[in-house]
Amino acid sequence: MTLQDMTDEFGTMVSPTTLVIRRWLPGPVDRIWSYLIDGEKRRKWLAAGEMTLSPGAPLELVWRNDELSSPSDPRPEDIPAEHRLESRVIAFDPLRSLTIAWGNGEVTFELEPKGDRVLLTLTHTGLSERSAKLMVSAGWHAHLDLLVSEASGSTPASFWASWSSLKAEYANRIPS
Structure with missing residues (x-):
């Protein structure tokens, strides 16, 4: 399986409590890393x-x-x-991975440079309630779409409309 095959528009529950979403971003990896750790850059796509x-x-x-x-x-x-x-940094490997606490779980961002692109893999653990799975899946999907737009210099979709339609789609994809 190639990295190209490993990306899907939608996130996947890889276990009952773990969501994984992947996105290709334009490199270089140090620029994408800055969108994770710099609060001003991060607020443009997440928080x-x-x-x-x-x-x-x-x-x-x-x-x-x-x-x-x-x-x-x-x-x-x-x-x-x-x-x-309220969170905390759990672990990091500069330009490769960042793990932060998230409620009862963790979120890990992994960056893998491939040529002029970077594969970002987000893994969110600790999602036990279906309502949280729907909110978080749609939220990460919409926020990562904003990151792709920000990093690419394209016009992003409006967050709330995107999140609302994605939440409905994830309701169809994530079993009860």
């Missing part, structure tokens, strides 16, 4: 928050997804305008 690359270092992620959406794409009423997650 703000200063990061110290040290195992155990605290990390607060701050989502303001309205900033990633067009004014004509309103936030769902049951979702707050801002969300914060």
Whole structure:
């Protein structure tokens, strides 16, 4: 199986509690690494928050997804305008991998350069409830699509519309 075969538009539950999503990004790898560790760059596709690359270092992620959406794409009423997650850096290997705590699980970003592109593999563990699987799968999918657009210099889709349609699609893909 080639790396080309390993990417799919949608994430996959590779175990009952683990989601994996892959995306090809334009390199070089150091530029993509900066989108993971630099709070200002990360806020353009995911969440703000200063990061110290040290195992155990605290990390607060701050989502303001309205900033990633067009004014004509309103936030769902049951979702707050801002969300914060107290986290910590678990491990890192510069330009290769970053693992952070995420609730009862972890999120690992792995970067694999191939020519002028970089394969990003995101693994999110600790997803036990179906509702969390749907929210997180759609969220990572939409946020990684924003990262692809940001890294490629293309116009991104509006976050909320994308997330809402993806949540419905993942409801069809993830068994009850």
